Amino acid sequence: MRLHKLEKWWLILGVSALIMFLVVLGFGAFYMGTHPQSHGLTIDPNNIEANEAFQKENLGLTKVDTDHYIVNVVASAFNYDLGVDEDGNSVNHIKIPKGASVLFQVVTTDVIHGFNIAGTNVNMMVEPGYVSSMEVQMNKVGEFTLLCNEYCGVGHHMMFTTVEVYE
Amino acid sequence: MALANLLTFEEISTDPIKITKKDSKLYLSFIYVAIISLFLGGLMGLLQVLVRTGEFTLPFGIGYYQILTFHGVVLALVLTTFFIIGFQFALMGKTVGISEKQRKSAWLAFWVMTIGTSLTAVTILIGKANVLYTFYAPLKAHPLFYIGLALVVVGTWIAAIVNWRQLFVWKKQNSNQNSPLLAFMVTINMIMWVIASLGVAVAVLVQFIPWSLGYAETINVLLSRTLFWYFGHPLVYFWLLPAYMAWYAIIPKIIGGKLFSDSLARLSFILFLFFSIPVGFHHQLTEPGIDPTWKFIQVVLTFMVIIPSLMTAFSMFATFEITGRKKGYLGLFSWFKNLPWHDVRFFAPFVGMLAFIPGGIGGIINASHQMNTLVHNTIWVTGHFHLTVATTVLLTFFGIAYWLIPHLTGRKLTRKIHRLGIYQTVVWAIGMTIMSGAMHIQGLLGGPRRSSYSEYGGSEQAVEWGAYQMAQAVGGTILFIGILLMVYIFIHLAFIAPEGKEEFPIAEIEDYAPITPKWMENWKLWIGITIALILFAYTIPVIDIIQNSPPGSPPFDAIIGN
Ligand SMILES: [Cu+2]
Numbered sequence: 001m002r003l004h005k006l007e008k009w010w011l012i013l014g015v016s017a018l019i020m021f022l023v024v025l026g027f028g029a030f031y032m033g034t035h036p037q038s039h040g041l042t043i044d045p046n047n048i049e050a051n052e053a054f055q056k057e058n059l060g061l062t063k064v065d066t067d068h069y070i071v072n073v074v075a076s077a078f079n080y081d082l083g084v085d086e087d088g089n090s091v092n093h094i095k096i097p098k099g100a101s102v103l104f105q106v107v108t109t110d111v112i113h114g115f116n117i118a119g120t121n122v123n124m125m126v127e128p129g130y131v132s133s134m135e136v137q138m139n140k141v142g143e144f145t146l147l148c149n150e151y152c153g154v155g156h157h158m159m160f161t162t163v164e165v166y167e
Numbered sequence: 168m169a170l171a172n173l174l175t176f177e178e179i180s181t182d183p184i185k186i187t188k189k190d191s192k193l194y195l196s197f198i199y200v201a202i203i204s205l206f207l208g209g210l211m212g213l214l215q216v217l218v219r220t221g222e223f224t225l226p227f228g229i230g231y232y233q234i235l236t237f238h239g240v241v242l243a244l245v246l247t248t249f250f251i252i253g254f255q256f257a258l259m260g261k262t263v264g265i266s267e268k269q270r271k272s273a274w275l276a277f278w279v280m281t282i283g284t285s286l287t288a289v290t291i292l293i294g295k296a297n298v299l300y301t302f303y304a305p306l307k308a309h310p311l312f313y314i315g316l317a318l319v320v321v322g323t324w325i326a327a328i329v330n331w332r333q334l335f336v337w338k339k340q341n342s343n344q345n346s347p348l349l350a351f352m353v354t355i356n357m358i359m360w361v362i363a364s365l366g367v368a369v370a371v372l373v374q375f376i377p378w379s380l381g382y383a384e385t386i387n388v389l390l391s392r393t394l395f396w397y398f399g400h401p402l403v404y405f406w407l408l409p410a411y412m413a414w415y416a417i418i419p420k421i422i423g424g425k426l427f428s429d430s431l432a433r434l435s436f437i438l439f440l441f442f443s444i445p446v447g448f449h450h451q452l453t454e455p456g457i458d459p460t461w462k463f464i465q466v467v468l469t470f471m472v473i474i475p476s477l478m479t480a481f482s483m484f485a486t487f488e489i490t491g492r493k494k495g496y497l498g499l500f501s502w503f504k505n506l507p508w509h510d511v512r513f514f515a516p517f518v519g520m521l522a523f524i525p526g527g528i529g530g531i532i533n534a535s536h537q538m539n540t541l542v543h544n545t546i547w548v549t550g551h552f553h554l555t556v557a558t559t560v561l562l563t564f565f566g567i568a569y570w571l572i573p574h575l576t577g578r579k580l581t582r583k584i585h586r587l588g589i590y591q592t593v594v595w596a597i598g599m600t601i602m603s604g605a606m607h608i609q610g611l612l613g614g615p616r617r618s619s620y621s622e623y624g625g626s627e628q629a630v631e632w633g634a635y636q637m638a639q640a641v642g643g644t645i646l647f648i649g650i651l652l653m654v655y656i657f658i659h660l661a662f663i664a665p666e667g668k669e670e671f672p673i674a675e676i677e678d679y680a681p682i683t684p685k686w687m688e689n690w691k692l693w694i695g696i697t698i699a700l701i702l703f704a705y706t707i708p709v710i711d712i713i714q715n716s717p718p719g720s721p722p723f724d725a726i727i728g729n
Contacts, residue, residue, distance in 0.1 A: 003431070007481050014477040018470055025466065025536045034537050035459035036452045042717035077726040111723050112303050112388065114544050118613025118628055123453055123540045128305060128388055129717025130455035145626045149544035149615035151299050153306070153726030154232060157621035 037124050037134045045128040048074060048107050053131075059083030061094045069096060073106045075113040075126050078155035080146065095164045096138050103135045114149035117163050125150060138165045184264045186257070186671070191575040193273055194260070195661070197253025198572065200281060201246050202657045208242035209650035211235075216602070216643030219636045221620045230728055231619035232297040239300030240291060243402075243556070245284050248319065250564050251409045252276070252326045255353045257571060258412065259330050261671055262347035263337035269329050276325035283318025286311045297727040299617060301399070302375070304391045307722035309729075310379040317371045320364050327357035345683050348429055349416050349673065355436045356408040358694060359443050362701070363401035366447075370394035378722060385719025389456045389712050396447035397705065404443040404472070406556050408436065410563035413516060414483055417567070419674035421512045424490025426674040427482045430683040435475035435482075437687070440697055442471040445704030449534040453543045456715075461708040462536065468704060469534045476527060483520065489677070511588035512569050512672070518596050519562035526554035529607070547610020549617075550603040558599050562592060565653060570669050572660040579667030584659055587652060594649040602642025609635035 003011070028034045048054040053072045060083030062070045071094065074081040082091040096102055106115050106126045113126045120140065124132040148159035186194075211234040217223040218231050225231065256273060259265065265273070289311070290296040296308035302316075334350050346354075370391050377383040415432040419425055426432065448465035451457055491502020507513050529551040532538050542548060569588055573580050610616070614632040623629040686692075 004428070004485070007431075007478075007485070010481050011474070011477060015474060018473055021531075021535075022467055022470055026463065029459070029463055029536050036462070036537065036540050037455060038457055038459040038462060040456050040458065040711075040715060042456075042715060044718050045720065046718065077723075111306050111720075111726065114615070116544065116613065116615065118615075120613075121540055123543050125451075125454045125544075127392075127455060128720045130389070132455040143627065145613070145623045145628045147615055147618075147623060149618070151232065151303075151306075151617045153723075154230060154297070154728040155726070156232070157615075157618040160621075160623045160626075162624065162626065 037132055039131065039133055041131040041133070042129055043107055043131050045107070045109055048109060051107075051131070053105050054107055056083065060091050061096070067097070067100045069100055069102045071102055071104045073104070073115070075106055075108045075115065075148070075159075076110050077113075077153045078148070078159040080115075080148075080159065080161050082161060092161045093164065094162075095166055098141050098165050098167055099137065099139060101135060101137045103133060105131055105133045107131055111152050112150050113152050113159070115146070116149045117144045117146045119144050122146075123149070141165050141167055184261055186260055186575065189270065190257075190260050190265055191577075193270055193277070194253050194257040195572070195575050196277055197249045197256065198568070199661075200284070201250035201253065202654060204241045204246035204249065205650060206654050208238050208246060209647055211238035211241070213643055213647040216636075216640040219620050220640045221622075221633065221636070230294065230297060232299070232727070233291065233294055235617060236297050236299050237288070237291050240287060243300055244316075244319065245288075247406050247556070247560070248323060249280065251356075251405065252280070252323060254409055254564075254567060254571065255330060255356070256326070257575070257671075258349045258353055259333045261673065262350045263333050265329075265333060266336065269333055272325060272329045272332075276322045276329065278322075279325060280319050280322030283315045283320075283322060286315030286318065288315075290315065295729055297729070301395065303395075304375065304378075304386045304388050305720035305723050306727055307379055307724040307729075308727075310376060313371050313375045313379055317368065317376070320368055320371075323364065324361055327361050330354060330357050345429075345685070346688060348426070348432060348676075349412060351433055351688070352408065352412045352416070352436050354690075355440050355693075356405060356412075358690075358697075359401055359408070359440050360405045362694075362697060363398045363405070363444050366394045366397035367399075370398075385721055387713070387716050388720050389454070389716065390709075392451060392454070393447065393457075393705075393709065393712060396450040397444070398447075399450060400447050400469075401443040403552070403556065404439055406560045408439060410516070410519065410560045411436075411439075411479055413563050413567055414479065414520065416674050417672050418483075418513060418516060419486045419490065420672035421510060421570075422487065422490050422507055423494070424486055424674070425677040426680070427485045427489065427677055428680045429676045430681055430687060431478060431482055433683060433687045435478040437693055438475040438478075439472065440693055441700055442468060442475075444697065445700045446472075446534075448704075448708070449539070452536065452539045456712060457708060458711060461704075465704055466534060466536045468700070470531070473527075473531070509589070511585055511592065512566050514589060515566035515569070515592045516563040518592050519559040519566070522554050522558035522562070522596075522599070526551065526559055529554065542610055544616055545610035546606045546614045546616040550606030550610060553599060553603045553606065558595070558603075562595060565591070565595075568657065568660070570672060572657065573664060573667070573669040574671050576661055576664075577666055577668070578660060578664035580660065580669055581664055584656055584664065587656055591649055591652040591656065594645060594652065598642045598645030598649055600642070602639050602646060605635040605638035605642060609639075 043051050059072050084090055108126045108128055115126050116123045122136055126132045144163045146161050146163050214234050290309045296312035298306045298308045330353055334354050374386050374391050378386045446465050446469040448462045449469045488502050496502040496505045609632050
C-alpha cells in the first residue's frame with residue numbers, strides 16, 4: 001500500500017509523539033513506581049474483622065511514626081466508618097499535619113463505592129472482597145471533602161466526610 | 168498504472184442500487200426509535216441538570232437516579248444502537264443490496280431489539296432498576312432489566328448476521344471485485360461489535376440473570392466488571408465508526424470532491440478492529456484487584472487507536488484541500504474558507520469533527536496510567552463523553568439524517584429546514600461548549616460524576632462546584648432547545664416536507680488514489696489477529712481474577728430505592 005508523502009510525515013510525527021508519551025508513562029510506572037492502586041489483597045466482605053486493620057478499635061486515623069499515619073475506613077451505603085472518638089461519637093472529620101505520609105486502607109461491606117478526597121490524588125474504587133489502599137503525602141493545606149464518587153444507591157450523594165490538612 | 172486505475176474506478180462506480188419502499192420502511196423504523204429516544208433521554212438530561220442546581224426538585228416522587236439510569240440507557244444504548252443499525256442497513260442496501268429473505272431477518276432484529284428496549288425501559292420507569300447504565304454488581308435490578316438488555320444485544324447480532332450475509336451474496340456475484348467501501352466498513356464494525364458484546368452477553372446470561380432470579384447466591388463482582396468493560400470501550404468505537412463511515416465516504420461527495428484513498432480508509436478500519444477491544448482495563452485503572460502490569464499493557468494498546476484516528480484526520484483535511492484546490496481556491500487557506508459552510512449536511516458533521524479534537528485529547532488523559540487517578544469518576548469524564556459521543560457522533564448522525572430521511576421518505580430538504588438545521592448545529596455547539604466546559608473544570612476540581620445535588624455538609628469545595636453546576640444547567644437547557652429543534656426537523660423531514668428527491672451521497676474514489684490491494688479483504692486474518700490480541704491482553708489477568716477471587720457478593724436491591 002502506497003502512502004502519500006505528507007501523510008507519511010504526519011504519521012511519523014504522530015506515532016513518535018505517541019511513543020514518547022508512552023515512555024513517559026512507563027517510566028513513571030515502572031521506574032518511579034507510581035502505579036494506580038492495584039494490590040490484589042482480598043478480604044471476606046462478610047467478615048472484614050478477620051483483618052486486624054478493620055476491627056472497630058483500629059478504624060480511623062492512627063499515628064504510627066513521626067509524619068506517618070494510617071487511615072482505616074469501612075465504607076457502606078451510605079457512610080464512611082472512621083471509628084469513634086473518646087466520647088463514643090462516630091468520627092466524621094480527621095486532621096492530618098501537612099507533609100505527613102498517609103496510608104489509606106478502605107474496604108466495603110456491601111456494594112462498590114468510590115473513595116476520593118476531592119482536590120487531591122487520593123482516588124480509589126472500593127470493591128467488595130478487596131482491600132483498596134494507597135499511600136500519599138498530604139502537601140496541600142486546607143479542608144477537603146472525602147466523598148463517594150461511584151454510584152452506590154439512593155443516598156450516594158450524601159456519603160462524605162471531611163479531611164483537614166493543617167500547617 | 169493510469170489505465171489500471173481507470174479500470175478499478177469503473178468497476179467500483181457500478182450503478183448504485185435503488186432503495187425500494189419496503190426497504191425504506193425497514194431503515195426508517197430503526198431511525199424512528201432513535202428519535203423517540205433522543206427526545207425522552209434528552210428530557211431526562213434536562214431534568215438532571217436542573218436538579219443539580221439545587222433549585223429544583225423532581226415531582227411525583229421520581230428519583231434522581233431513576234432519570235439518570237433512563238438517560239444513560241436510552242441515549243447511550245438505545246438511541247445510538249438503533250440509529251447505527253438503521254444507518255448501516257441503509258448503507259448495505261445501497262451498496263450491495265438486500266434480498267427479500269434478508270429484509271425479513273432484519274425485521275426480526277428490529278422487533279427483538281424493540282421488545283428488549285421496552286422491557287428494560289419499563290423496569291426503569293417503575294423504579295425497579297435504578298442501577299445506571301453500567302449496572303455494576305452487586306447492585307441488583309429487576310431480572311427483566313437484564314433480560315431486556317440481553318434481547319437488545321441478541322437483536323444486534325441478528326442484524327450483524329444479515330449484514331454479513333448481504334456482503335457474502337454480493338461477493339459471490341462479483342467475485343473479482345473489492346467489496347464496496349461502505350459495505351466493508353459496516354462489516355468491520357459489526358465484527359468488532361459482535362466480538363465485543365460477547366463479553367457483556369456472558370456477564371448478563373451467566374452471571375446477572377441467574378443471580379438476580381435467585382438461582383445463584385453470589386456474583387463475582389470484579390469478573391463482571393471486567394466483562395462489562397471488555398465490551399464497554401469497544402462500545403464507544405461502535406458509536407464512532409459509523410460517524411467515520413460518513414466522514415470518509417459521504418462527506419467528500421457532499422463537498423463536491425472525491426474520497427482521498429480507499430485503501431487508507433480500509434486500513435484505518437482494520438486497525439480500529441484490532442485495537443478497539445483489548446483495552447477495557449483503562450476503565451478499571453483505579454480498581455484494587457487487577458495487576459498493574461496488565462493495566463499498563465492495556466494502556467499501551469489503548470493508545471494504538473490514536474494511529475487510525477490520525478489517519479482519519481489526515482484523510483479528512485486532504486479531501487477538503489484537494490476539493491478546494493480543484494475548484495480553483497489556490498491560496499494557502501482559501502480552500503478552507505470556501506468549504507460549503509452553508510450546507511448543513513457538511514456543517515453539522517464538521518462541527519462534530521472539531522469537537523473531536525478536545526474530545527480525543529481528553530480521552531488520552533483518561534486512559535493514561537497515572538493521570539487517570541486525578542479524573543477517574545469525576546464529572547470531567549461526563550464532560551469528555553458529552554464531547555465525543557454527544558457531539559462528534561451525534562452531530563454526524565444529525566448530518567446524516569438531513570439527507571437520509573428525505574431520501575427514504577421521498578421528500579425534499581427545504582431551504583427553511585436547511586437553515587433551521589444550521590441554527591440547530593450552532594445551538595448544539597454553544598450548549599455543549601458551556602455544559603461540557605463546566606463539567607471538565609468541575610471535574611478537575613474534584614466534583615464527582617453521577618451524583619445528585621449535595622452540599623456535602625456545606626463544604627467550601629461544594630460551594631465552588633455549585634457555580635459550575637449552574638453553568639451546566641444553562642448549557643443543558645440550551646442543548647434541550649437543540650433537541651426540540653432536531654425533533655421538529657425529524658418530524659418535518661419524515662412526514663411534512665414536500666415530495667421530491669434527495670440524493671444518497673456516496674463519494675467516488677480519487678482518480679490517482681492508490682489501488683486497493685486484494686489482501687485488505689482477508690477477513691480470516693483480521694479476525695484472527697483481533698482474537699490473538701484479545702487473548703494476549705485478557706487471558707492471564709482473567710485467570711488471575713478467577714483464581715484469586717474473594718467470596719462472591721449477594722444481591723443488594725434495597726439501597727437503590729427498590
Ligand atoms: Cu456512592
